[in-house]
Amino acid sequence: EATQRGRVMSSRAKVLTIDTMNPTVKKVEYAVRGPIVQRAVELERELSEGIKKPFAEVIKANIGDAHAMGQQPITFFRQVLALCSYPELLNDSTFPEDAKSRARRILQSCGGNSMGSYSASQGIDSVRQDVARYIERRDGGVPCDPDNIYLTTGASDGIVTMLKLLVCGEGATRTGVMISIPQYPLYSAALAELGAVQINYYLNEEKCWSMDISELQRALDEARRHCNPRALCIINPGNPTGQVQSRQCIEDVIRFAAKERLFLMADEVYQDNVYADGCQFHSFKKVLFEMGPEYSNTVELVSFHSTSKCYMGECGFRGGYMEIINMDNEVKAQLTKLVSVRLCPPVPGQALMDLVVNPPQPGEPSYENFIKERTATLSALAEKAKLTEQVLNTVQGISCNPVQGAMYSFPRITISAKAVKEATDKGQQPDMFYCMKMLEETGICLVPGSGFGQKDGTYHFRMTILPPTDKLKILLNKVKEFHQKFTQQYT
Amino acid sequence: EATQRGRVMSSRAKVLTIDTMNPTVKKVEYAVRGPIVQRAVELERELSEGIKKPFAEVIKANIGDAHAMGQQPITFFRQVLALCSYPELLNDSTFPEDAKSRARRILQSCGGNSMGSYSASQGIDSVRQDVARYIERRDGGVPCDPDNIYLTTGASDGIVTMLKLLVCGEGATRTGVMISIPQYPLYSAALAELGAVQINYYLNEEKCWSMDISELQRALDEARRHCNPRALCIINPGNPTGQVQSRQCIEDVIRFAAKERLFLMADEVYQDNVYADGCQFHSFKKVLFEMGPEYSNTVELVSFHSTSKCYMGECGFRGGYMEIINMDNEVKAQLTKLVSVRLCPPVPGQALMDLVVNPPQPGEPSYENFIKERTATLSALAEKAKLTEQVLNTVQGISCNPVQGAMYSFPRITISAKAVKEATDKGQQPDMFYCMKMLEETGICLVPGSGFGQKDGTYHFRMTILPPTDKLKILLNKVKEFHQKFTQQYT
Numbered sequence: 001e002a003t004q005r006g007r008v009m010s011s012r013a014k015v016l017t018i019d020t021m022n023p024t025v026k027k028v029e030y031a032v033r034g035p036i037v038q039r040a041v042e043l044e045r046e047l048s049e050g051i052k053k054p055f056a057e058v059i060k061a062n063i064g065d066a067h068a069m070g071q072q073p074i075t076f077f078r079q080v081l082a083l084c085s086y087p088e089l090l091n092d093s094t095f096p097e098d099a100k101s102r103a104r105r106i107l108q109s110c111g112g113n114s115m116g117s118y119s120a121s122q123g124i125d126s127v128r129q130d131v132a133r134y135i136e137r138r139d140g141g142v143p144c145d146p147d148n149i150y151l152t153t154g155a156s157d158g159i160v161t162m163l164k165l166l167v168c169g170e171g172a173t174r175t176g177v178m179i180s181i182p183q184y185p186l187y188s189a190a191l192a193e194l195g196a197v198q199i200n201y202y203l204n205e206e207k208c209w210s211m212d213i214s215e216l217q218r219a220l221d222e223a224r225r226h227c228n229p230r231a232l233c234i235i236n237p238g239n240p241t242g243q244v245q246s247r248q249c250i251e252d253v254i255r256f257a258a259k260e261r262l263f264l265m266a267d268e269v270y271q272d273n274v275y276a277d278g279c280q281f282h283s284f285k286k287v288l289f290e291m292g293p294e295y296s297n298t299v300e301l302v303s304f305h306s307t308s309k310c311y312m313g314e315c316g317f318r319g320g321y322m323e324i325i326n327m328d329n330e331v332k333a334q335l336t337k338l339v340s341v342r343l344c345p346p347v348p349g350q351a352l353m354d355l356v357v358n359p360p361q362p363g364e365p366s367y368e369n370f371i372k373e374r375t376a377t378l379s380a381l382a383e384k385a386k387l388t389e390q391v392l393n394t395v396q397g398i399s400c401n402p403v404q405g406a407m408y409s410f411p412r413i414t415i416s417a418k419a420v421k422e423a424t425d426k427g428q429q430p431d432m433f434y435c436m437k438m439l440e441e442t443g444i445c446l447v448p449g450s451g452f453g454q455k456d457g458t459y460h461f462r463m464t465i466l467p468p469t470d471k472l473k474i475l476l477n478k479v480k481e482f483h484q485k486f487t488q489q490y491t
Numbered sequence: 492e493a494t495q496r497g498r499v500m501s502s503r504a505k506v507l508t509i510d511t512m513n514p515t516v517k518k519v520e521y522a523v524r525g526p527i528v529q530r531a532v533e534l535e536r537e538l539s540e541g542i543k544k545p546f547a548e549v550i551k552a553n554i555g556d557a558h559a560m561g562q563q564p565i566t567f568f569r570q571v572l573a574l575c576s577y578p579e580l581l582n583d584s585t586f587p588e589d590a591k592s593r594a595r596r597i598l599q600s601c602g603g604n605s606m607g608s609y610s611a612s613q614g615i616d617s618v619r620q621d622v623a624r625y626i627e628r629r630d631g632g633v634p635c636d637p638d639n640i641y642l643t644t645g646a647s648d649g650i651v652t653m654l655k656l657l658v659c660g661e662g663a664t665r666t667g668v669m670i671s672i673p674q675y676p677l678y679s680a681a682l683a684e685l686g687a688v689q690i691n692y693y694l695n696e697e698k699c700w701s702m703d704i705s706e707l708q709r710a711l712d713e714a715r716r717h718c719n720p721r722a723l724c725i726i727n728p729g730n731p732t733g734q735v736q737s738r739q740c741i742e743d744v745i746r747f748a749a750k751e752r753l754f755l756m757a758d759e760v761y762q763d764n765v766y767a768d769g770c771q772f773h774s775f776k777k778v779l780f781e782m783g784p785e786y787s788n789t790v791e792l793v794s795f796h797s798t799s800k801c802y803m804g805e806c807g808f809r810g811g812y813m814e815i816i817n818m819d820n821e822v823k824a825q826l827t828k829l830v831s832v833r834l835c836p837p838v839p840g841q842a843l844m845d846l847v848v849n850p851p852q853p854g855e856p857s858y859e860n861f862i863k864e865r866t867a868t869l870s871a872l873a874e875k876a877k878l879t880e881q882v883l884n885t886v887q888g889i890s891c892n893p894v895q896g897a898m899y900s901f902p903r904i905t906i907s908a909k910a911v912k913e914a915t916d917k918g919q920q921p922d923m924f925y926c927m928k929m930l931e932e933t934g935i936c937l938v939p940g941s942g943f944g945q946k947d948g949t950y951h952f953r954m955t956i957l958p959p960t961d962k963l964k965i966l967l968n969k970v971k972e973f974h975q976k977f978t979q980q981y982t
Contacts, residue, residue: 015721015754015791018821022658025829033612033831041611065609068602078577085839086573092583111559116805118556120532121524153644153809156833164684167513189832193655230506263506300506314607316838318644330509338516340524341680342647346837347807348576 027192030185031451032063036435040445055443059475061463062445064239064407066313069466074312074373076366077355080106084115084351098364106351115347121340123151123321124347127354131321134357138271139286144323150335151321151353153345155269155306158322160190162265162302165335166231167194176227178219178262180211181453182410182460184239188453197227202455205412208401209243213252220260231263232256237270237281237405240452240462242385244279244404250287257299264301269320272310275382276404285325301325307352309407311377319349319356381407384465384472391476395483408462410449413483415459419490431459437486442478518683521676522942523554527926531936546934550966552954553936555730555898557804560957565803565864567857568846571597575606575842589855597842606838612831614642614812615838618845622812625848629762630777635814641826642812642844644836646760646797649813651681653756653793656826657722658685667718669710669753671702673901673943673951675730688718693946696903699892700734704743711751722754723747728761728772728896731943731953733876735770735895741778748790755792760811763801766873767895776816792816798843800898802868810840810847872898875956875963882967886974899953901940904974906950910981922950928977933969 018026037060044058060068067073076099083089083103090100109126111117122128128151132144152158167175176197179187191198201219203209211234223229234253236245257264266284274281285303289296307319324332344350359374360366385403392400392411400411415423415430423433431448439445449460467475509517528551535549551559558564567590574580574594581591600617602608613619619642623635643649658666667688670678682689692710694700702725714720725744727736748755757775765772776794780787798810815823835841850865851857876894883891883902891902906914906921914924922939930936940951958966 013789014817014819014822015752016657016822017819018825020659020721021656021822021825025656025825028829028832030828030832033834063609065602066607067605068608070603073605073607082573082577082580085576086569089573089580110807111556112561114558114564115807116557116564116803117559118554118806153837154834160833165512165516166507168511186832193829193832230511261506298504312607315609316601316606316835318835318837326505328505328508331505331507331512334509334512334516337521338519338684341519341521341677341684342651343524343645344807344809346644346809346840348839349837 024193024195028189029192029451030189031447032185034447034451036432036439036445036447037062039436040439043439043443053443054441058439058443058445059467059471060445061467061475062447064309064464064466065315066309066407066466067315069464070468071313071377071466072373073314074370076360076370077312077314077352079366080355081348081351084348087113096365098360098366102355102358106354110347115351117347119151119344119347119350121342121344122336123149123345124350124354127151127350128321130354130358131323135285135323139283139289142286142289148324148327149321150324150339151319151345151350152304153320153349154308154315154318155267155304155320155322156186157318157345158302158304158320159186159265159267161335161339162322163190163194163196163231164338165331166263167196169228172226173228175231176223176229178216178223178229178232180233180235180238181455182240182449183233183453184235184267185451187233197223199223199227199229200453203238203241203243205401205455205458208404209238209241209410211245211249211253213256216253216256229260229262231265233265233267234284235267236284237273239267239270239406240408240410240447242401242403242406242408242410244274244276244281247282247287250282250284251291254284254288254291254295254299258295264299266301266303268303269306269309270406271305272378273381273407274405275385276402279404281405285323288325298326300327302327307349307356310356311374312352312356313377314352317349317352318346319353320345321353380469381465384467384469385409387469387472388463388465388476391473391480395480397487398483403465407464407466409465410452410460410462413459413461414487416487416490419486422490431461434459434486435461438479438482442482444475444478444482515684515686519680520683520942521680522938523676525938525942527923527930527936527938528553530927531930534930534934544934545932549930549934549936550958550962551936552958552966553938555800555955555957556806557800557898557957558806560955561959562804562868562957563864564805565861567851567861568803568805568843570857571846572839572842575839578604587856589851589857593846593849597845601838606842608838610642610835610838610841612833612835613827614640614836615841615845618642618841619812621845621849622814626774626776626814630774630780633777633780639815639818640812641815641830642810642836642841643795644811644840645799645806645809646758646795646811646813647677648809648836649793649795649811650677650756650758652826652830653813654681654685654687654722655829656822657754658687660719663717664719666722667714667720669707669714669720669723671724671726671729673731673940673945674724675726675758676942678724679944688714690714690718690720691944694729694732694734696892696946696949699895700729700732700901702736702740702744704747707744707747720751720753722756724756724758725775726758727775728764730758730761730897731899731901731938733892733894733897733899733901735765735767735772738773738778741773741775742782745775745779745782745786745790749786755790757792757794759794760797760800761897762796763869764872764898765896766876767893770895772896776814779816789817791818793818798840798847801847802865803843803847804868805843808840808843809837810844811836812844871960872956875960876900878960878963879954879956879967882964882971886971888978889974894956898955898957900956901943901951901953904950904952905978907978907981910977913981922952925950925977926952929970929973933973935966935969935973
């Protein structure tokens, strides 16, 4: 009671308190950087202060942060960024000519030839043109208008902006947005903050996390009783689930969206992260256009991409773009106005996005090395995807779908009734209890499945496949040992 | 009626239309990149296509975009950024040692020694430490805890985040936020989007745009009848008004905020842009702490800074920070959680912020050149501030307060009744009519005062002082000629 009084007293003293702050912000959750990661940072500090732990280092397999896990940047990209940052280097003969010509082109598109100038709010014109040409090549010639490209501060920025446009109504007419479960928690966080209704549709774990139209229909029909469903979000390749959707599935989803009048949001930031034999990335846009004008002239679609994933892994630059298709012209004008308030996405991130969509071409001096570096990174990822699935599936009580794409495995774990009870007694989700214990005992930082959503009574964790192969092997063995020990302890 | 029907038809076809989109987004306005700037971009395109105009080039004096106006970046900053982008250059003997040691320090703070890694959501630790030391030096030793520093994506990002935390309640209990009129329209745009109540207090144009406590009191008392005023925003040095507040005024404002229980938001991004004799920048934090523990232990304050202004002008990198003072611990935890959803501010912008707060020191190889470049830029700005005021005040019907700081003049212009009528007939604000006409006739792009707010019946425009001196002289003469012609035409 004394603390309660103390809290009230301090509430009276401050203008802004937990009781008087924005209630929608309080509802926001983001497990990828949640309590378990905060504890990991503490443990790292304790280790650095010489405090003894049962492990020598913390391994953060919680976030798709490739360079932090030792992945090397693409040399060509960084050369161009250095040239753009300090154009004196254009006189340096050690830089290849193709890097210099890219840098010159980017600088010519910047006010005063400086990356320090604001760009147009929609992004630099020439970068948007390059993005459009990239999309056309990727999609076998389906036309792309640079005017439909918006550069963004990472994909997250674009996703939040689009959701913001879509939200309206109150009570039973409030906008509902369909998201997959498991999902990437940016979506749930943004919907909570915007006060929109989150509509969960479940991916089919038994069929390698595929999407079932019947499940979409079930979720939609139920939601229509209490809100106004207006958008459907898809992450392909999947985060946290690593599946790659078939062309047929995408076609079915588009048909469903058309029939049910849903705005499609396709999160395609892992479009170059496809590893499994027989799997291939199909963009929603390409499939939409192949379905003919009945669909391609009507279905509203936005697709997101980023510099942070794929073989680049340049998260820190916060580069990204979105392409809007069939958006109402008046809404588009509102979108352009809205993004202008924040002036522009970071220009170095725009420059990097330009390089991603317009890398060295055959015959250019940097081409061979670029291909070598890209191939090495993607091959290593493919190998690690396989390895992760294989090792995890050797553990009794862990079952892992193939990591077909993206950068994560999302295995299902068996947690005994005894462990569930102990977690519940502590007020913790059972998989949070499991992951927290793993962190304390092994130094491995994973994210509990509850942070992404999962079917009631099932438990998972998300683990990135990003550590270097040697380290990943050690990590997987530690996970195996921990799981065995944990199972033994709580049986 | 046919178009009305057409509109309804197309509304039926699309999921997302102007009638079904987020209504708060529709209320957002941002004049700095509004219709006049869109027209300026069109005119530039027409010129480049060879279409004849009464001018040879468009001069954009609408936005504080220094590099676009020819200001040169600081060599040291760009050297370090190049080294961080492409660390191979650390072996290049042409780079000075102090630039290399800064780059090494920044890279050591990045995961995997790469700017491509995500940083902590609050910003890189070592950068926050450098920011804290900078603030302590600036404020004569007032202590600063790095844990109170949040790096941001430009200052805009921090401002919007803080406003977001503050908004709650409905109807008569809805959060109200006091902003100056004239104001920088990011504030009104963010408040509109958040659905908060904008409370206008007027700056005193007759006394060089100073703040009167009696006017704050009037605005607050009126607002209390229909909302819950919780925060007071101040821009010092002023945007768009260019005034620098006295120490006494800041003390009075702090006392007012304490008495009325208002959260203070101090936008101090122009802290190094002070030109007028007898004027000096006083940070709100320093004054707060000099007022003693009665204030320094209680008044909640946030201060914003940025890499975009001052002598740096590095807008494109979107670097910035905010310092929070006396924030409730639970709210601070919510703030940290909220920023984690967007992962991190752009790392190159964080690196740049680090250099701004920790520039070359006496005795280091780059020191002299850094001082030379910084002084040249700030002296030129001081000269242009003076020149702008002087020339504008020679024009009958234009009256301009001294540009004591920041980067803008905000002169008052006389618009005749006849011109006001013609504008009103066209459905335009009279100063928009005036500025649009100036753009079409001279190619000069200014922002009408109505985009920032002004007393009813008064008209202004905002003009940056950033063009190079020679060009600025031509520009000012063109403004003069245009005003005379306009006045003649509409008398």
